[in-house]
Amino acid sequence: MTMRRRNFLRGACGVAVALPFLESLNWRRFIKTAHAAEPGGKRLVVFFMCNGVNMETFFPAAPGPLSAASLMGTGLEPLADHAGKLLIPRGMHMVPKGWGQDADTPGDDHAKGMGHKLTAEALHPDTLYSRGISIDQFAAQQLNTDGAPAMTLSVGWRHTNWLGHISYAGSNTPVTPEGNPWLTYQDLMGLGGLDEAVKMQIAARRQSVLDLVEEEFKALKAKNLSQADVTKLEMHADSIRDLEVDMVGNGLIECALDPARAAEIEAIDPNSVLEDWQFKTIGQMQLDILAMAIACGATSAGSIQFASGSGGPIYKWDGMNHEYNHHKLSHGNTKDDDSGEEVAGYLDMIAQIDRWHAEQFKHLLDRLSGYSEGDGTVLDHSAVVWFNELSDGKAHSYLDLPIIIAGGAGGYLKQGHYIDLINGQDPWVQSHPHNRLLITLLNAVGCTDNGGPITQFGRAGLEPGEYAELLA
């Protein structure tokens, strides 16, 4: 790890304040820009839900061009306004595979569904965390000019273990998502929004402490530490150096929400953010922040994870009044351990849940397409991908994954199409591993392998190459 993040604010603190010693603290070094992304650059956004979908109602009736009409009556109907910007590739299976189909890949189907999905890597046998980096963090490393990590958000209660993580900075290094939108927003705002004089006081203090801590770390590293301890200090130093972000962004779109929205986010009771009744409210706040961060250039990659594998809320809003949580309904059973009775009408309830998530996906697409950029919108320059932990939740299936891509990544990806990659064959043919989708997405947003196209991602020995079928 090297000193990689050194962009500092130029001019946002223009108000003169009588703090003469500030210059000696070199405080300007401290307030940095959020200039992670170039204007108009490509972005990757992951929208993740768990426990599978109702496979009978989720997809349009037949492959072909997508329109509001073809989405009518499906789980994706709420996306009608964006039909022309969707790409639905059908027939992929997860790799490494589920159901014990791949030797030496530890973990149960939920663990794999979470850990394999964005990494295409097997889980570590001791920890059940994935052995590889995830596409959101991979893209952030390449696309964020300052190397900042991807923004990782969550909505609602999630496991703190492997069932609650999708994003990985590297092997066995899960990135814990932030579930509190006010903390997320404050991070993004940095010291923005505060009174100038107070802001400069805080900046001066933080800069001074950061300098002191970095000096101490330097002195410690000069001792005979092990490489692991040195890495620990560097990780720590990176994480505190990355803290400050100010309101500058890419200079086109301000890194801030409108003050009324920001006030609503601030007013959230932090003790309530994991509660079911807040699921929709928190989710939309997180989506607003994610879209804003992507649009304003605070980051070029991000992910948002709704709930947790083998978990999920009890949906009691927007016309749903369920008695059982998402996981139970995915199995159609009144008990999480399948020991109860069948829930009458559970397939309809799953369809409601799918549709509700489609509405949230629409909310994200609406926000991203609400930011104009160049000739189009931020959505046009992005690949926004809706992944699911599983396909058929009851069977814990890893086959025939439900994947929806929105935005063409600046013309790279086909749009307005529902494609059946396996041409109606039984999904057991397993001819289209999902790691090749990850490769396609990374190439679409401009990632490279030493300047050339990426041809491999994930576990060694997987099929190489992107899917030409998905390209515009």
Place this chain on the structure above:
Amino acid sequence: MVSRSLPTTLAALILAAPIIGCGGGGGGNDDAGATAGETDGSGATEGTAGTAPTEGGGTDTSADTEGPAPVSCDDGPQPGPMPRLVRLTHRQYDLTVADLFKTTFDPRPSAEFLADPAVAGFDNNAVQMVVKDRLGRDYRRAAERLAGEAVAPDVLAGILPCQPEGDGSQCAAQFVAEFGRRAFRRPLTAAERTTYAGLFTQGQGLYPEGTPFEQGIRFIIEAMLQSGHFLYRVELSDALDGEVIPLSGYEVASRLSYLLWGSMPDDVLLAAAEAGELDTPAGLEAQARRLLDSPKAEAPVADFHRQWLELDKVDNLQKNTDLYPEFTGALADAMREETQQFVRHVVFELEGDYAALLTAPVTFVNAELAALYGVQGEFGAEFTEAALDPQRRAGLLTQPSFLATHAYQSSSSPIFRGAFVQKQILCTPPPPPPGGIDPNLPPPGDDIVTTRDQVEAHTQLDPYCAGCHKSIINPPGFAFEHYDALGKWRDLDNGAPVDASGELVSGAWVFSFTDAVDMVNQIAESDNGTRCYLTNWFRYGYGRDVAPIDRCTIDALDAELAASGYNIKELLVSLTLTRTFRFRAVEE
């Protein structure tokens, strides 16, 4: 398009799945209960990753050790690998700042800390605890908050060693030296004193409120709480004594207080370090015994048993309230409280041994738990000691905190219970279940009446399943069949008499039992049980996995403790007297 319907039975897949051997000592993680369907439960399976890393654990008790060439113990026990930087756990952070500022903070500072990802075993693994993602932000936020609260007059009075005069800089310098010694758990160097004293004047004018003196002190505190010397226990000693590096008195003092208190050394311990008393085993032992006599010693003992016994599972406990109308969240909380009171009673009041933990027919109950146990008498919201029927109850493993959390919502689970005994109690973890298995037991019928019948029919007929289930997993689970999904005693299961007998195989150790009380009594008196308990304490107490070289330390401790009956307080004292506790190995 051809039908995309998926197979509803996955039985065929089982044949295709890799065969996993059973009966070997090899560790490996256990996501037992983390298999299709079985793990499910919104959160009910939190943290079931194995506590047995590949070294140590399962190999400790069995003769057929695999893996690297065995380490020779001819030179006696030697130190194992330990990082020089050990980050405070979130619990330790809370306890430490409470001691440091001599006050309590509400809410506790770590309430907003980014949770550490759960990693196999205990949550205090020194290698795994790092500052990443947003934890640095959280530390800063906590430092800024605590520094502000610390300069409130009543708190400041408790930590300020002097009355400020003039510009206050003299008193501030004294504060840096004395508060710094407690915050960094060692005296500051001259350079550090200069640096931090310099913050006193720098800080003045950097806050919107407070006197200049308060602002200066506040800034010093704010910085110290973000220093690596506060957030990590730092061990820099590197002078060789023979083949090993003796730790400084202050380094030993921190190891001692974090092992026995989960918090920083007090003034007496720091003074002992300064006086060199901790350089001798006798001086160290005297301090260890002093610390163990303090109520502060209860926190790490509770934290160890919380993790070893997976007590947090009660947080997400669900039961079928048609069958168990008495079940409530409050009852689940009471189960955890019961076990913690029992542990505290055995360890600190009885000064008991391992066998007492496993067999004592007493517990602590409130009214709800008394009803569950069928204990007669007057009980209210308070927990009071209650004697239990020794024919039916024996220690930790017959308490509902274990029985109810290792059960289904409507029925017991011999598989969960048996796997727990093998993994946590005997350190012979079965391998994780293969993927794609059908977790649904066959329904009761003519030949299948009891839960035991169901489990036997489901797992012992197919040779593939039987390999692990028949002799390893199921028998210690069947032992608990007298306890239903809530932990209540039953003589009949679905109308048929309970059969709780069996033969347990753990590594090379094989024995027969008639029921759970008989089984846990045999475990309590066995070398396998005590050694596994010791091994878990080794992992937790030292905050690291068991390395091959640590076998010699564990062998020596085991022999010593066996001679004295495995008293638990003595076990804790012994952990502070080993060479791996007092010395550092030379890194390669």
